[in-house]
Amino acid sequence: MTNTIEISNLTYHKNYKSILEDINLNIEQGKTVGLLGENGAGKTTLMRLIAGLAKGAHGTIKIAGQDAVAAKKAVVSFSEQLDGFNPSIRIEKIISFYEDVYPDFSVDRYNQVAGFLQIDEGLRLSALSKGMKEKLVIGLTLSRDTKVYLLDEPFGGIDSMSRKKIIQSIIKWKAPDAVIVVSDHYVSEISSILDEVVIIKDRRIYTQKSAEEIRSQYAEGIEQYYESIYEGNDMDD
Amino acid sequence: MxxxxxxxxxxxxxxxxxxxxxxxxxxxxxxxxxxxxxxxxxxxxxxxxxxxxxxxxxxxxxxxxxxxxxxxxxDQAAINQVRHKMIMEQLHAMYENLHNLNVTDDEIVQYLRQYIKDRRTNKDDQHN
Missing domain, CATH: 1.10.10.10 (Winged helix-like DNA-binding domain superfamily/Winged helix DNA-binding domain)
Structure with missing residues (x-):
């Protein structure tokens, strides 16, 4: 198996404060990975670094063998929260914006995902509920044709039906060789779609394990395993 | 599911x-x-x-x-084999659990007979 994401000796400081320390992480082609950790553990920063959106880190991040920022941006689709848009903009305008900015954005694909998630493009950004906005973010993110999709906490504060729909759309539209990284601080809903979990604790990668291995080795759910790590009951000892 | x-x-x-x-x-x-x-x-x-x-x-x-x-x-034989395997798995789990409660083999048989009898009667009740 080839690695789509290769991170070595990555350290990131911001305003003299350490955010990530000595991150080494390989993610194989085709995997769906849960990036787990408390709020403030560094999940979003790590994703932004992978996406080439944050700068100034030491160490290397290679995506599909590419090291340059521009090359990485072209093969990574990150779930931007659309904060840069005027709140009164209509959804259809955001879609044309994506089409203009990303040559790999497929309107055809967007329409399929949007139809499945029942997104109403006539609305203005400010009129969207939390769940609807999250669906839009997912629709836009998955409609690019890239090697890596980074979904940063896509389930925050939304109802369980929307959550299920979003999870199904991830399964439905994931290309076989694409990598999907989903970050979250609670896992029970997504655990069934994960190949692996990567747990960040105290600014470092605490562990990277196959989800099925956690189930068979510890007879534990992913949620339980994750909690036991944060509560300090190290199962590896 | x-x-x-x-x-x-x-x-x-x-x-x-x-x-x-x-x-x-x-x-x-x-x-x-x-x-x-x-x-x-x-x-x-x-x-x-x-x-x-x-x-x-x-x-x-x-x-x-x-x-x-x-x-x-x-291949019906293969399907029968799976059915047998699934039944044995359930029986195995039940047997282990009851043994862990110090229930003897004879008691297990006795309880199972009674249980099936009761379930049948209850079912009949529901139909009436």
Missing amino acids: KFDDKIPIYYQIKNYIYGRIITGKLVPGEKIPAVRQLAVDLTVNVNTVQRALSELISEGILESKRGLGNFVTE
Whole structure:
């Protein structure tokens, strides 16, 4: 198996404060990975670094063998929260914006995902509920044709039906060789779609394990395993 | 279908498909849904479904036809074997659990007879 994401000796400081320390992480082609950790553990920063959106880190991040920022941006689709848009903009305008900015954005694909998630493009950004906005973010993110999709906490504060729909759309539209990284601080809903979990604790990668291995080795759910790590009951000892 | 997150999911998918076949919801020779469709329906990872199906194929419960998909075996003996295996697994679990409660073999038989009798009567009651 080839690695789509290769991170070595990555350290990131911001305003003299350490955010990530000595991150080494390989993610194989085709995997769906849960990036787990408390709020403030560094999940979003790590994703932004992978996406080439944050700068100034030491160490290397290679995506599909590419090291340059521009090359990485072209093969990574990150779930931007659309904060840069005027709140009164209509959804259809955001879609044309994506089409203009990303040559790999497929309107055809967007329409399929949007139809499945029942997104109403006539609305203005400010009129969207939390769940609807999250669906839009997912629709836009998955409609690019890239090697890596980074979904940063896509389930925050939304109802369980929307959550299920979003999870199904991830399964439905994931290309076989694409990598999907989903970050979250609670896992029970997504655990069934994960190949692996990567747990960040105290600014470092605490562990990277196959989800099925956690189930068979510890007879534990992913949620339980994750909690036991944060509560300090190290199962590896 | 709801999965138990403490048990490997590929294993639960296998049991789910065994169950559908044994109860006749999937009949011999029937085509089962494509991997991705199954993954969406069950809300599980495509690779996990693939692993479960690969094992079912190597066990001879499913038959893979190139370019056409996966089909339930028409080998009735293989299906009977799976049914037997599933029954034995349930019996094994029950037997172990009761033994852990210090219930003797004779008592198990006795309780089981009585239990079945009671269930039958209750069922009859419901019908009346």
